[in-house]
Amino acid sequence: MAHKVEKLNLSGILLVKSDVYRDDRGFFIETYKDSAFEALGLPKFVQDNFSFSKKGVLRGLHYQLPPKAQGKLVRCLEGQIWDVAVDVRKGSPTYGQWQGLELSGEDGQAVYVPEGFAHGFVVVSEIARVLYKTTAEYAPELERGIVWNDEDLKIAWPITEPSLAPRDAAFPKFKDIEI
Secondary structure, rough: OEEEEEEEOOOOOOEEEEEEEEOOOOOEEOOOOHHHHOOOOOOOOEEEEEEEEEEEEEEEEEEEOOOOOOEEEEEEOOOOEEEEEEEEEOOOOEEEEEEEEEEOOOOOOEEOOOOOOEEEEEEOOEEEEEEEEEEOOOOOEEEEOOOOOOOOOOOOOOOOOOOHHHHHHHOOOHHHHOO
């Protein structure tokens, strides 16, 4: 199995490409191998999260404060999502900038979003199953977020009226976040 990484526009965000083996029965992807991912320079992961969502569901934009800040390795297992990361690293040259990309259940790609980024995604297919690994365990007392449609961030979401959790809809604007 071969895995490769490609640097994206914002420092630290990586597109992880894994070989996809297809035949008339379907396909096979090695989604994670500790030694291979360590050789690519990716960190250790300590928790797996899985979500099932319907079309139009937007989850995010979430992040955790130190000492439990989370890096995330995000992979869409079924369906398609528009995945977004926002740089919340104070002092970073790309502070307040975002990176978006489509992930699908058949492309063999994942995205690594390092600590210091808020993360979210919206489902663009009828359903999506998303698996993501994190570098720190979930700590609800340290979780924070940014409202999805912040006018200063100008994220190009492919949807105008998403289905949101009440807490996600109530997140503050970027200019008011705690970091």
